[in-house]
Amino acid sequence: MSFEIVPLGQTLGAEIKGLDLTQKLDTETLAAVRAAWLEHLVLLFRGQSLNDEKLVAFSKQFGELDSVPTWDQFHSPGHAQVLVISNVIEAGKAIGVLGDGEAAWHTDMSYIERPPTASILHAHEIPDTGGDTSWINMYAVLDAVPPELRAEIEGLELNHDATHDSSATLRPGLDAVADVSRMPGARHPIIRRHPESGRPALYFGRRLNAYVVGMEIEQSEALLDRLWTYCSEDKFIFCHQWQLGDVVMWDNRCTMHRRGSFDPAQRRIMHRTEIIGEKPSAA
């Protein structure tokens, strides 16, 4: 199988042209797609038409899939490994998560011990405008951190809040906790070594309720605020306007992403799978 790689953003993102993802990738093609993914961090495949079985089959070529955590009621019927991300209400009940508001910068499921390596998102229905997704290259963000600040964060761990999602909504069945130093979640190195590329990246989950382990809360907040200022450089960000049939696959170990809001009167339905990852290790 042959395909073309077209870079999209300045420092991340590429479109893969010429592949039909309903077909199993041969060994050589799969290795080439994986190499492109490691290089460009976010891959876009336009014009795909994958039912859940095909989305799962495509995703499994990159590793073992996670079942939907916490939100069992939002998996696609019959497919526990497919999460529905949607604002659509049917018979008075939401069919998916995240609604129509803004989703803040985050890394998927960083609040668990083994956060996913990759997330794969397929556009089933999209609004006329809005709901764009942006990714940021966290290798590049770390490279932009001045040496004295980087020295300050070497060896530190961040606690990743498990209680809220990226739309700042309390997850079902969890209680809000006021003290960020006691937040349920997982602790991971702030500077993470990417297990495949070997490169160090800043590893953030969400800003909300993040806590630098062992610090006074004020000190932790001030340090995190300083570090987050490096996440606003346009050249590190790739913004994607969705088209129907898009499949986007990204690396959660070295990127964060966010979503813009959209008109609540419009429908947006995305189906997502996630590849189970490894426990993050320090760089």
Ligand SMILES: [Fe+2]
């Ligand atoms: Fe996400």
